[in-house]
Amino acid sequence: MKNIAVIYWSGTGNTQQMALAVAEGARSSEIEVAVKDVGSATLQDIQNSDAVALGCPSMGSEVLEESEMEPFVQSLEDLDLKGKPMVLFGSYDWGDGQWMFDWEERMTGLGVKLAGEGLKVHTTPDEEGLKLCRELGQKLASSI
Numbered sequence: 001m002k003n004i005a006v007i008y009w010s011g012t013g014n015t016q017q018m019a020l021a022v023a024e025g026a027r028s029s030e031i032e033v034a035v036k037d038v039g040s041a042t043l044q045d046i047q048n049s050d051a052v053a054l055g056c057p058s059m060g061s062e063v064l065e066e067s068e069m070e071p072f073v074q075s076l077e078d079l080d081l082k083g084k085p086m087v088l089f090g091s092y093d094w095g096d097g098q099w100m101f102d103w104e105e106r107m108t109g110l111g112v113k114l115a116g117e118g119l120k121v122h123t124t125p126d127e128e129g130l131k132l133c134r135e136l137g138q139k140l141a142s143s144i
Contacts, residue, residue, distance in 0.1 A: 003031065004026050007038050014123060018129070022087070079110075
């Protein structure tokens with residue numbers, strides 16, 4: 001059975017809602033999905049997965065959350081991620097989404113194969129935002 005890791009950081013619950021919807025969209029009878037807060041995730045979760053979804057809201061001046069998510073993303077540089085299917089997602093309150101563009105660039109620089117454009121949802125995801133999350137999960141699942 002194929003498996004997908006959905007790893008996220010969420011301060012207000014918005015990105016957690018997105019993570020659960022991405023997982024819902026990816027899950028099927030052929031694909032097992034594990035959802036983890038980044039604080040409990042390991043590099044083995046990434047290595048042992050056929051595909052990965054990473055979620056983090058925009059923080060500060062449009063950067064990843066600095067105490068848990070940023071160090072985890074930095075640690076991915078130690079892995080061989082060439083060709084690994086991945087999607088990125090997160091919520092934001094202001095700005096133009098630069099954190100997502102920067103994050104996509106970092107991940108493609110590590111060799112991942114983005115299965116879809118990074119998904120940005122303004123503040124709390126509404127039903128349309130959750131639908132987009134489920135569709136992103138489906139894209140990720142179809143990439144493996």
